[in-house]
Amino acid sequence: MDHLVIIGNGITGITTARHVRKLSNKQITIISNESDHFYSRPALMYIFMxxxxxxxxxxxxxxxxxxxTINLVRGFVTGIDTDQSMVHLNNDEKISYDQLLIATGSKPNKFGWPGQDLPGVQGFYGLPDIELLEKNCVGAKRAVIVGGGLIGIEFAEMLLSRHIAVTMLVREESYWNNILPQRESELVSRHIREHGIDLRCKVNLKELVPGSEGRVQAMITDNxxxxxxxxxGLTPGVSPNIELAKNSKIATNRGVLVNEFLETNIRNVYAAGDCAEITESDSANNKIExxxxxxxxxxxxxxxxxxGERTAYNxxxxxxxxxxxxxxxxxxxxxSNIPRDGEDSFYWEHPDDRKCLHLVYEQKSHALLGMNxxxxxxxxxxxxxxxxxxRSLEYxxxxxxxxxxxxxxxxxxxREIVALYNRQFPEKNLHSRKKRGLLNFL
Amino acid sequence: MKLIKITHSSNHTNKNNHYVWIKAFGFLLFLSGVLIFIASLFISDYQITSQTLRMSEQKVAAEHLQHLQVLIGKEYTSKSVALADIKATLKRSEPDIKNYELGVIQFWILKNAVTGSLRKYTRLYLLLSLMLATMGGLLYIIPHFFDNLPGIKNNNIWFSSTTGRGAIGITIGSLLIVFYVLLYWFPQYIVNVVVLVDPVSYFIRNLPADQWFLYGFLYTVTVFVMGLRMLAKYRHSRYHIVRTISIMFFQTIFAFILPSLMERLSMPGLDLKNAWPLNYYFFADWNIRNLLSSGNLGVFMFVWGIVLSIVLVPVLTYFFGKRWYCSWVCGCGGLAETMGDPFRQLSNKSLRAWKVERISIYGVLVFASVMTILQIVSYSTNGTLFGGLSGALNQVYSFLIGAAFAGVIGTGFYPFMGNRVWCRFGCPLAAIMGIVQRFKSRFRITTNGGQCISCGNCSTYCEMGIDVRAYAQRGENIVRASCVGCGVCAAVCPRGVLRLENGPVANRFNLVKLEPVN
Structure with a gap:
C-alpha cells in the first residue's frame, strides 16, 4: 500500500489528504509542527477577538x-532525503514515503528593519502569534501596524477589540491600492478612519526604538x-516557507518549483499551496498563489x-x-488597480460610503472581464x-x-445602478430585468 | 533629524466614553431593580382576616374557606410557618385533599394575607423593582444603537463571564432555574412578587394577578427590552430587524395583551398562535369542553387551533421553512431570539449532540402524539375509553415536558447550553415542522460557490448546534430539520457565503462538487 506523507496540516495538505482518502485507501500521514489538528487559519483573528x-x-x-485513517504526526521535519524517500523529524524519527507533498505554507516577511526583533514587535501568522499578542497586549495602549494588506487590517481590528489605539502605516497612497482600484481603495481607507484607526499613507518604517526595559517604545518613520x-505589528506580506526544500535536492526559486501538475523536479515529490511556485513558460510570470x-x-x-489520474491545476x-x-x-x-489597455469600467457607489460595484469590461465587445x-x-x-x-456589461x-x-x-x-448607467449612456436605456423580490415564489 | 512627537488622538474608543457612564448607570438601576424584586420576597408579614378569605372566594371553593375560618386573626412573620399552618388546618378537616389543590389554596390565601409595606405601597414597590429594572435595562441597551458602527460585533463574547459560561453566567442560569422551579411547583412561596404585579393585572384585565400573569408580564417585558438589544446589535441587517419586530409583536399582542383582554371580558384567554403539539393541552377534554362551551368565539378558537396546527403549519413550512414560526412568531423562540441571543454560541455542535437531539426531540413528539390520540379518543367517548390514562399521561407530560423541559431546562440552561435547548431537544412542534422542512420545503440555506474559508463563525453562532460550516465548506446547501432560520449564520459569515432562501424544491441540496469550473 502506498504511503503518502504530507508536510503541513494547513488547508492545502488537509484538502489533499481528504480527497486522496475519498479516491483511494493509501496510507496517509500528515506531519505538522504547529498544531495537533487542522484549524482554519483565516479564523485566527476571531480567536483573539x-x-x-x-x-x-x-x-x-x-x-x-x-x-x-488519516494519521496525524506532531513534529518538526528537519530534512527530506529524496534518495531514500525519507523525511527526518526533530525527534530523530524517520518516516519513509512513496509520495511526498510539501505544503509548508508561508512565513511572514521581515525586511531587516532596525529593532524588528524587539519585544513587543511581532507578525501575525499562526497560533503562537495569538499567544504572543495576548502577552504583548497587557497594559498596552497604542499600537502601530506596518503594512496595509489583508493581514494588516485584521491585525488592526483585533487590537481595536481590546481598545488599543491603532496607527497603520501604509507604503501606498491609500489602503491596498496596489491591488484595489483607486476609488475602492479610498472607500476602504475612509472606512478604516471611520473606525478610529489612524491610517497614514506613503509612510514607511525606518526604525524601532526600545525603551528602558528593552521593549519597543516608539517607531520612527521615514519622514x-x-x-x-x-x-x-509587522504585516508586510508573506513568502513561501521553503527552508526544508532548499536543503534538499528539490528545486526551488522563490517557492518550491512545480509544474502545472504540482510535481517538483523529483519523482513522487509534490508541492502545493502557499509554498509552491508554479512555473510558466515565461519564468517571470511564475505563479505563487x-x-x-x-x-x-x-x-x-x-x-x-x-x-493516478494526472490532473493539471487550473x-x-x-x-x-x-x-x-x-x-x-x-x-x-x-x-486591476490601474486600468489596462482596451478595458473600460463602470463604477457605482452608494451614498452611505459602504457599498460600491465596479464592473470592468472590454472596450470593444463590452464583454465582462471582472468585478469588485x-x-x-x-x-x-x-x-x-x-x-x-x-456576457456584455449591459446584459x-x-x-x-x-x-x-x-x-x-x-x-x-x-435599479439605482441601471439608472446610473442610463445617465451615463442615455442612448441605451436599460431596464432591470431580474428583480430578486421577496415574493417571487408566487 | 526632525523629531515630531505624535500622540494618538482620534480613537473612537474615547468617543464612546460618555456612553460608558450611561450604560453603567443603567446597569446599576437594573441590578437594584432585580435585587429589590428578590428582596420583596422576604419583606412581608402575613395576616389572615375575613377580608383575606373573601378575596379568595373566586379561586378557592367555599368549603375550604369554611375550614380556614379558624385561622382568622392569625399573624405570621414567616412564610413557611403560615403555609404550614394553612396546610395543617386543611388536612385536619380534609385529610384526602390533593397536594395540587392544597398548593392552589395556599397560594391564594397567602397572597391575600400579604400585609405591611408591600401591600400598602405596592405601586411604589413595583416602580422600584420591575420598572426600575426595565428602565435600567433600556438605559443600558439603547446606547448600543450609537456607541459603535453598525455591523457584526461579537468581540470578547467567549471571554465574558456572562456569555462564556463564567461565574455570572452560572449565577444567571441558577437564578432562572430557581425561578422556574418556584413558578411551576411552589408558587405559594412567591406570592409577594405576584402581589407586586397586581396593579398591572387589574389595569389590563381587571383580575388579581396569579403566578402566570407575573410570568407573562416578565416574559413580555424581557422580550421587549432584549428585543431592543437585538435591534441595536443587528441594525445593519434588515432581515433581523423585521424578524425581531415580528417576535416582539407576537409576544406582546398575541401572547400577552389579547389573552388578557379576553380574560377581562370573561372569555377563554387563548394564545392564538400557540399551535398543537407545543400547546399540549389543546386536545385535552377540559380544554375542548371549555372552548366549545364558550359560545361562537370558543368554537372559532377550537376550529382555528385545528386549522393552524393541521393546515397552516405544514403549508407555511413548505413555503418558508419552519422559521416562519420558530423565529418569527413563537413565544419560546421569541425569548430565545431576544434574551437568549447572547448565549447562542453555547450550543453543542458535535455529531454526538446531533444524535442525542434526534432521539430526544422525536421521542417527545411520539409521547405528545400518543397522548393526543388518547385524549381525542377519551373526549369522543366521554372519558369511557382511556379517560384515566390520557389524563395521567397529560399530567406526566405537563410535569416532565411542559414544565421541567420547556421551562426549567429550556430557559434556565441558556447560559450553559445555549438559547434553544428546548427548541432543539424537546419541542414537538419544531419536530413536526422539521420533518416537513427536511423532506418537502422550499427553504434552504444556500452556499455561495467556493467562498467559504471554514472559519467556523456560522457553526459557532448557530443556536441549534448545526455544523453549518461542514456544509458550506463543501459548497453544499444546508437543508436540516432543526434549522429555525434565525439568519445569524449568514449575518456572521465574513465572506458572504450563506443566504436563507425559498426556492424550487428540485436540487435544493446543491450537491455539486466544489471544483474549479472552466
Missing amino acids: GHMRYSDTKPYEDWFWQKN GEEIPCEIV QLWYTGRMQGMALAKTLC RGIWFNSAKFLDIEYQTYGYV VFGIRMRHRVFEAWIREK VLENLGEADFDPEFYREFE
Missing part, C-alpha cells in the same frame, strides 16, 4: 482523522516622525494526480473575498458564468438581480 475558541476553528472534530507605541481558496483547489487537483475564473472591518468584499475575474463589489453580496456562480460566457446590469446574494429584506440596488 473572543468570537470563537480555538476548538471552534477546527473544521472537523478530532475523531474525524482516525475514522478516515522623521516618532510614534510612541507598545505594540508593533497564497490564498485559502487556491490552496484548497490545488489540493483537490493534486489528490487526483496522486491517485484555478478557473479568479475569485477572492475579504472583509475590511464592517465592509465585505468580493472579486470575480480580473480587476463592496458591501453587497453577489452570487459566485452567476458572476463566474457571466465572465466565462463573456450583466439588466440581470444584476440574479446575482444579488444579500439577505432577504435587504434593499436592492439594481
